Amino acid sequence: DGGITQSPKYLFRKEGQNVTLSCEQNLNHDAMYWYRQDPGQGLRLIYYSQIVNDFQKGDIAEGYSVSREKKESFPLTVTSAQKNPTAFYLCASRTRDSSYEQYFGPGTRLTVT
């Protein structure tokens, strides 16, 4: 089945620890995105990548880092510098053709205590 997978579904960490969220897609999509979703805030863009080995900051990149070494993978690291890391994290992807349809993974719920 083609799609986007995110793991784990739930993640718990202690404050001060870095944590990496996985995102993999087998849709052969060029562009990949990370969003953060908080209650009442909608989706906010953290980072995006349009091609391998290239990525750009979104609206709320502080405290986060990414890499894009392979087309199908776009991991997100939540560092200890992120002040409020507890949130629902969503990965998405789309092709770079004229279609702007973007598809989402199932999400990772990160809780930091």
Place this chain on the structure above:
Amino acid sequence: QKEVEQDPGPLSVPEGAIVSLNCTYSNSAFQYFMWYRQYSRKGPELLMYTYSSGNKEDGRFTAQVDKSSKYISLFIRDSQPSDSATYLCAMTGPTDQAGTALIFGKGTTLSVSS
């Protein structure tokens, strides 16, 4: 003024009702419009995708775009309890302006009671 405005609700309707969900936007460059459905603790699912002004129908769902008024709508006919979810509108321009992803509304929470 935010780029995309969407009433968060919650919106509660009885089963079988016609539901109207709306978004307004301020950027006249937006040309691609999408509606996503998101169930609790799940990723958003692409429901409808439209490019031009007018209506697009898919089963019980109709997406409507009025570019002159900068207003988009999603209509759900014969609503079912399984339609209970948060509905997010999203849009973008003709090019990846600064390489941005979609601009989302905050979502409207819909509850359909049986």
